[in-house]
Amino acid sequence: MRYFLEISFDGSNYHGWQKQPKSQTIQQTIEDCISILLKDKINIVSAGRTDSGVHAKEMIAHFDYKNKLDLIGFTHRLDSFLPHDISVNKIFQVSHESHARFSAISRLYEYHISQKKTPLLHKRVFQFKNHLDINLMNKAAKILCKHQDFESFSKSNSDVKTFNCNIMNARWESNNDILIFSIKADRFLRNMVRAVVGTLIEVGIGKITVDDFEKIILKKNRKFAGYSVPACGLYLCKIEYNLKEILNVRK
The missing domain is CATH 3.30.70.580 (Pseudouridine synthase I, catalytic domain, N-terminal subdomain)
Structure with missing residues (x-):
């Protein structure tokens, strides 16, 4: 069983x-x-x-x-x-x-960033006190849904058959001093979410433009993307299945 x-x-x-x-x-x-x-x-x-x-x-x-x-x-x-x-x-x-x-059909991750020093949460959020333009970051995040090949955000030398992922949703929300990035896809590459967030932060601080972000995706090379943000802010939140299929238990 x-x-x-x-x-x-x-x-x-x-x-x-x-x-x-x-x-x-x-x-x-x-x-x-x-x-x-x-x-x-x-x-x-x-x-x-x-x-x-x-x-x-x-x-x-x-x-x-x-x-x-x-x-x-x-x-x-x-x-x-x-x-x-x-x-x-x-x-x-x-x-x-x-x-x-x-059997999983989608996965949902969140990444949490604290905009102020939070000693009690230091193992559960990434503390980043520089100003971030959430509107620009959301414009860049929307671009993710237009593409499928995310080699630029994959850990270098990853042994995978394909770098393609179907991203269904990606957006930033602000909850008091906590910024939360949520991203849903059918699959993720190793280290992908942390690399995406690190690159979106570069958009948020004005280091690169929204257009630059899309160019990074198209280059299909990890060296052009931003840094990988710390693991402490990353949460696996939801895994979806076709319940009718998985619960079809033979008596």
Whole structure:
């Protein structure tokens, strides 16, 4: 039987999602807890991989288990057993063909920037006190939806078959002293959101123009884009699925 986990976490104290030798990761921590509770070796597969220091309001992962679970009871037991900075919000059974990564139809990320010094949030926002022109940044962000090849924002030497992504929405909003950039796409390249934000910041401070931003996309070369902003401000927020398909569980 296959189960989906809906997880949230503060990534500050972890070396990213994916298991690594001699490093504490989100995946390893969750696998260990599930394996202990079920008294069986459990492997989980996620919808994506977050880097060290990146957070998640919603990460989806799946695992297989031979027996039917008491979903409410096991969710409570697992959530109580996990460390304070990882929470499992929901567990539900899905069809065996459903896959946390390959069945996903979209992902939504946010990037949070504080416009003032915020000591209590220093691991959860990027503190950037220079003035940013949000109107110009939104004009540039709209351009992202017109293109598909984002090699300019991909980590150098990435081993991928394609740099194409279908960006459905990208915009900045201001919430008091916090600027929030949200971007939704069918897929993302490694380090892509942080590179996009770093380049949009260059638009916001007047270092480059909106036209320059589009030219950077067309050059398809990472060296022309802006810097990669810190991981602490990045949040994986939502992963969408065709619920009718994934919940089509055979009785």
